[in-house]
Amino acid sequence: MKVLLGVTGSIAAYKALELARLLKRQGAEVRFVLTRSALEFVTPLSCQTLSGYEVYVDQFVLTTGIKHLTLCEWADILVVAPATANILGKAASGIGDDLLSTSLLSCQKPVLFVPAMDEGMWDNPIVKKNVAILKNNGFRFVDPVVGALASGKIGRGRFPSVAVIGKKIVSIIDKHRDLGGKKFLVTGGRTEEDIDPVRVVTNRSTGLMAAELIQAIFCRGGTVKAIVGEAACQLPDGMDITRVRTSAEMLDALKNDFSWCDCLIMAAAVGDYRPLDQSSIKIHDEKFELSLKKNIDLLKEITKEKGTRIVVGFSLETSDQLARAQHKMNKKNMDIVVFNTPAAIGAERAAVSMMKRNSEKEDLGDQTKWQIANRILDECILLMDSKACK
Ligand SMILES: Cc1cc2nc3c(=O)[nH]c(=O)nc-3n(C[C@H](O)[C@H](O)[C@H](O)COP(=O)(O)O)c2cc1C
Structure with missing residues (x-):
C-alpha cells in the first residue's frame, strides 16, 4: 500500500x-x-x-x-x-x-x-x-x-x-484493486473501410470511452489487452494495445485474444457497412454512386464461443433505444448493454443507461466517461463474482 x-x-x-x-x-x-x-x-x-x-x-x-x-x-x-x-x-x-x-x-x-x-x-x-x-x-x-x-x-x-x-x-x-487477477479485453475507437486509396467510410467515435476503460482496469489492478481502431484521443501509455483499421482486422484481433479474457468490453464503434467495391486508384469522377454492404457483426460472431465470459456491448441509437438495446443484447449474447445517443460521441461526458440481462434499465445520469467506465467495471465484477459462486 x-x-x-x-x-x-x-x-x-x-x-x-x-x-x-x-x-x-x-x-x-x-x-x-x-x-x-x-x-x-x-x-x-x-x-x-x-x-x-x-x-x-x-x-x-x-x-x-x-x-x-x-x-x-x-x-x-x-x-x-x-x-x-x-x-x-x-x-x-x-x-x-x-x-x-x-x-x-x-x-x-x-x-x-x-x-x-x-x-x-x-x-x-x-x-x-x-x-x-x-x-x-x-x-x-x-x-x-x-x-x-x-x-x-x-x-x-x-x-x-x-x-x-x-x-x-x-x-x-x-x-x-478489486480487478486483480481478472483479464479484460477492450475494443475501442472507430473502424475505417476504404472507398479508394484516399477516402474512407467511418464514424465520429474518438476512442475516449475505451481509453478510460483501459486506464480504469489498470488502476483497479486488472490485466487489460486492447484492440483499438482509429482514435482521436490519447491512449494510455505502456498498455498492450493492438492497433487495427478495418472491421475485418478488428475481427482477426478479437479471434486471437477472446479466448484469453474473462471479460470482453466492446466499446469500439465498428462500421456496420463497407463499400461494395473498393477502387485501387483514386476516384476522380464528377459523380459516382457508393454502394455499401453489411459488415460481419463482430460481437455476434465472437460470442458464438462465449463460454463463461462476461460480454459488455454498447448501443447507440437515435430512436427506440431501449427496445433496440434489448434486441442487441439477445442477438449478440451480451451480459450488459450500455446505451446512449449520438451526443455521447466525442464528448467528455455522457448520459448513458445500462441494462443487465433480466434486469430493468438503469439511467446513470450525466457522468464523465471515467465515471461511466468505473460503473461498467463495478457491474462486470459483480457478474464475475456471482458466476464464480455458482
Ligand atoms: C494557528 C492557525 C491554525 C489554523 N488552522 C486551520 C485549520 O485547522 N483548518 C483550516 O482550514 N485552516 C486553518 N488555518 C488557516 C490556514 O492555515 C490558511 O487558510 C492557509 O492559507 C492554508 O494554506 P494551505 O491550504 O495551502 O495549507 C490556520 C491558521 C493558523 C494561523
Missing part, C-alpha cells in the same frame, strides 16, 4: 505524523507532500524521519520527472489529512498553484480528504458547496467529528481518529 500524504496548514497537521506512523505499522509506504502553510505546523525533518523518504513541498525544483505526476503515479491513494478549507476550495475550483493542489488536479488515483477546521469554517456555505462539488466528482471524505476545537469551543470540525482514517484508506484501496 503506497500512500501519498498531503498535509496542509491546519492546527491538526501534527496528527498527520500519527497517521503516517499507523499506516507504516500496517505495512504501508508513506510519502509526504506539504503545503507552505503546513511547514508552519510540522517540520520536514519529522516527516522525513517518520516516512524514510524525501519530503516534497515545491513543484519547481530541478529533478528527474515531473513531481506532481510521478508522485501520483507511484501512489495507490492520495490522502490530504488534514485538509484546510483553502485546499478544498482550490481542488473544487481546479486551482493548481503549488505541488499538492497540482497533484490533486492531475491525480488519477483515489483521493481522500480529511478536513479539519473551526466549526465556523466547516459550516460556511462556500466550504459546504466546495465539499459537495468534490464529493459529486468522486473524491472521498472522512468528515470531521464533533469535539474540542483549537479555539477552545466544542463543535464539528475536529480531525477524526487516525484509526478511522486508516480503515477508510484500506477499504478504498481494496475496492480500488
Whole structure:
C-alpha cells in the first residue's frame, strides 16, 4: 500500500505524523507532500524521519520527472489529512498553484480528504458547496467529528481518529484493486473501410470511452489487452494495445485474444457497412454512386464461443433505444448493454443507461466517461463474482 500524504496548514497537521506512523505499522509506504502553510505546523525533518523518504513541498525544483505526476503515479491513494478549507476550495475550483493542489488536479488515483477546521469554517456555505462539488466528482471524505476545537469551543470540525482514517484508506484501496487477477479485453475507437486509396467510410467515435476503460482496469489492478481502431484521443501509455483499421482486422484481433479474457468490453464503434467495391486508384469522377454492404457483426460472431465470459456491448441509437438495446443484447449474447445517443460521441461526458440481462434499465445520469467506465467495471465484477459462486 503506497500512500501519498498531503498535509496542509491546519492546527491538526501534527496528527498527520500519527497517521503516517499507523499506516507504516500496517505495512504501508508513506510519502509526504506539504503545503507552505503546513511547514508552519510540522517540520520536514519529522516527516522525513517518520516516512524514510524525501519530503516534497515545491513543484519547481530541478529533478528527474515531473513531481506532481510521478508522485501520483507511484501512489495507490492520495490522502490530504488534514485538509484546510483553502485546499478544498482550490481542488473544487481546479486551482493548481503549488505541488499538492497540482497533484490533486492531475491525480488519477483515489483521493481522500480529511478536513479539519473551526466549526465556523466547516459550516460556511462556500466550504459546504466546495465539499459537495468534490464529493459529486468522486473524491472521498472522512468528515470531521464533533469535539474540542483549537479555539477552545466544542463543535464539528475536529480531525477524526487516525484509526478511522486508516480503515477508510484500506477499504478504498481494496475496492480500488478489486480487478486483480481478472483479464479484460477492450475494443475501442472507430473502424475505417476504404472507398479508394484516399477516402474512407467511418464514424465520429474518438476512442475516449475505451481509453478510460483501459486506464480504469489498470488502476483497479486488472490485466487489460486492447484492440483499438482509429482514435482521436490519447491512449494510455505502456498498455498492450493492438492497433487495427478495418472491421475485418478488428475481427482477426478479437479471434486471437477472446479466448484469453474473462471479460470482453466492446466499446469500439465498428462500421456496420463497407463499400461494395473498393477502387485501387483514386476516384476522380464528377459523380459516382457508393454502394455499401453489411459488415460481419463482430460481437455476434465472437460470442458464438462465449463460454463463461462476461460480454459488455454498447448501443447507440437515435430512436427506440431501449427496445433496440434489448434486441442487441439477445442477438449478440451480451451480459450488459450500455446505451446512449449520438451526443455521447466525442464528448467528455455522457448520459448513458445500462441494462443487465433480466434486469430493468438503469439511467446513470450525466457522468464523465471515467465515471461511466468505473460503473461498467463495478457491474462486470459483480457478474464475475456471482458466476464464480455458482
Ligand atoms: C494557528 C492557525 C491554525 C489554523 N488552522 C486551520 C485549520 O485547522 N483548518 C483550516 O482550514 N485552516 C486553518 N488555518 C488557516 C490556514 O492555515 C490558511 O487558510 C492557509 O492559507 C492554508 O494554506 P494551505 O491550504 O495551502 O495549507 C490556520 C491558521 C493558523 C494561523
